[in-house]
Amino acid sequence: MSLISSPQRSAPCPGSPPLISIVSWSQLLACEVLLPGDLAVDLTAGKGRDTCRLARAIGPAGQVVAFDLQASALEQAAALLRNHGLVVNCWPGDRALPKQSGVFLVQACHSTIGKVLQHPAKAIMANLGYLPGGDPALITRPDSTLAALQQSLHLLAPRGRLVVTVYPGHPGGAEEGAAVNAFFCHLTRDHWHVLSLRVVNYSDAPYLLVAERIV
Numbered sequence: 001m002s003l004i005s006s007p008q009r010s011a012p013c014p015g016s017p018p019l020i021s022i023v024s025w026s027q028l029l030a031c032e033v034l035l036p037g038d039l040a041v042d043l044t045a046g047k048g049r050d051t052c053r054l055a056r057a058i059g060p061a062g063q064v065v066a067f068d069l070q071a072s073a074l075e076q077a078a079a080l081l082r083n084h085g086l087v088v089n090c091w092p093g094d095r096a097l098p099k100q101s102g103v104f105l106v107q108a109c110h111s112t113i114g115k116v117l118q119h120p121a122k123a124i125m126a127n128l129g130y131l132p133g134g135d136p137a138l139i140t141r142p143d144s145t146l147a148a149l150q151q152s153l154h155l156l157a158p159r160g161r162l163v164v165t166v167y168p169g170h171p172g173g174a175e176e177g178a179a180v181n182a183f184f185c186h187l188t189r190d191h192w193h194v195l196s197l198r199v200v201n202y203s204d205a206p207y208l209l210v211a212e213r214i215v
């Protein structure tokens with residue numbers, strides 16, 4: 001996971017991430033549909049880097065909702081967000097969240113997204129796998145990932161994007177990847193534009209799947 005996933009790797013030009021930084025592409029493809037004031041979701045907050053990118057893209061009038069099962073991940077995410085001057089709120093995974101500006105961290109499985117979110121989102125991201133530097137046994141799993149992705153489809157606004165980074169290299173990652181691939185491949189052409197972005201000369205590299213709601 002570490003070789004290709006970090007947008008902080010040395011870059012060919014100062015300030016630009018390497019071409020094969022899949023996480024950078026995922027942030028770019030999620031953030032390019034966001035406007036100030038939009039609602040965005042991070043299904044796997046982890047250390048908060050994606051959450052922070054989403055929050056910066058939607059500005060102070062927007063709302064970001066970020067899920068993670070691990071308290072330690074959310075503590076790291078909260079610290080990063082506060083370092084960027086953002087106000088962090090905590091929200092339970094079993095209550096509907098009103099549309100309200102700010103960043104909301106939810107310590108719950110992302111499959112509770114349908115209970116928490118009541119309003120259409122413009123971007124929903126998931127960076128699967130395990131927390132870098134954390135317990136590699138605490139991974140995202142096909143059942144809850146697919147439940148979260150399925151609900152996300154119904155929560156996306158028109159032209160909204162579902163952006164998923166898959167890590168096939170760790171134990172369980174290939175199985176989850178196969179399930180997520182099938183999910184994206186079965187989205188109907190009439191309603192979804194679906195894109196896959198892969199590093200083709202590196203086996204087990206992370207890859208990206210993106211679905212954009214057409215109507």
Ligand SMILES: C[S@@+](CC[C@H](N)C(=O)[O-])C[C@H]1O[C@@H](n2cnc3c(N)ncnc32)[C@H](O)[C@@H]1O
Nearest residue numbers: 044045046047048049050068069109110127131
């Ligand atoms: C690769 S990390 C996410 C990285 C993060 N997006 C970032 O920018 O730092 C994956 C995260 O998914 C979380 N996770 C695993 N299963 C989950 C679930 N069912 N619901 C929500 N989060 C989950 C893990 O705790 C871990 O922090």
